[in-house]
């Protein structure tokens with residue numbers, strides 16, 4: 001099988017991993033003599049975010065989509081009827097370097113099905129990174145998927161070469177994992193996450209105490225992340241977010257990625273027939289940001305009785321509508337913590353408000369400059385020239401103002 005065909009199979013097999021989303025970019029090239037560079041081939045190239053917030057393109061592939069395990073939600077499981085392929089270490093190294101030189105990518109995202117044993121597979125994955133770094137002095141970004149059952153020494157070596165390491169927690173509840181992925185062991189997953197955290201902490205400490213000029217041993221400077229599949233089991237949003245909060249707290253993860261389950265060919269009967277609405281994944285990301293950057297607890301974000309986030313409105317707006325007694329908030333006096341709870345206010349907008357009000361009071365005309373959506377924010381805030389009518393905030397129908405307008409379904413012609 002030629003490398004091009006392997007790339008087709010192994011890039012397609014990697015697309016279900018949400019840790020870096022598929023780019024979906026348009027194809028462009030400079031073959032007509034105009035411009036420089038190309039996005040072709042888009043195959044296997046995804047976009048991800050570097051620790052400094054830059055959007056970077058990564059070559060996202062599996063080393064192989066053959067796998068000993070039979071995780072029911074996975075298209076690469078042992079009993080799946082898909083074409084199989086396997087890259088050699090040198091093929092992945094060469095592809096990465098070729099794509100890098102042509103400016104298609106700024107790094108590599110490498111995962112693999114488990115073949116022979118966890119240690120053998122991890123050794124293969126690490127070998128790609130080792131060769132790129134040591135033989136070719138590759139300075140681009142490397143994200144490696146870690147196999148939890150692999151030997152500690154291999155994982156330590158992976159951290160030496162990778163910028164980021166990730167281990168997929170797969171599903172939010174232990175009981176679901178036992179049902180859907182019987183070969184996977186939640187204890188091994190959590191134990192390895194714990195070890196990664198210790199190594200990350202040690203590396204951070206080392207950087208602090210190492211005298212100037214000496215470099216402390218490097219270990220995955222972009223930290224560790226994980227992915228949870230949403231909608232493959234019956235876990236509600238509250239359970240999912242509780243699991244995330246626990247993961248962030250216990251293992252200091254940089255990110256939890258939520259990947260809406262997508263039905264796969266020849267799926268097991270234990271799996272739902274349809275994918276959950278994509279907007280559910282989006283709402284979970286919004287809720288995740290509220291936990292990490294806006295000072296919310298899970299218990300505040302999800303309505304206890306229902307356990308699910310609203311699909312119609314974002315979770316901060318839903319919280320504000322449940323706590324109208326805390327509004328309106330005077331933008332020119334409120335604390336940073338209270339400003340962060342106003343619907344439509346992002347973290348940057350809050351910083352800009354605080355900077356602005358040091359010199360002058362904030363008026364309604366300033367909202368556009370601060371990138372604050374007027375319609376969403378005005379019922380909840382007091383400005384020097386605006387105070388919402390009391391009946392507006394108390395109105396039972398206020399929520400209707402924010403819900404998406406009903407649209408007639410298309411006829412397909």
Ligand code: SF4
Nearest residue numbers: 067069071074077113
């Ligand atoms: S171990 Fe990974 S690649 Fe293999 S079946 Fe499970 S999820 Fe898929």
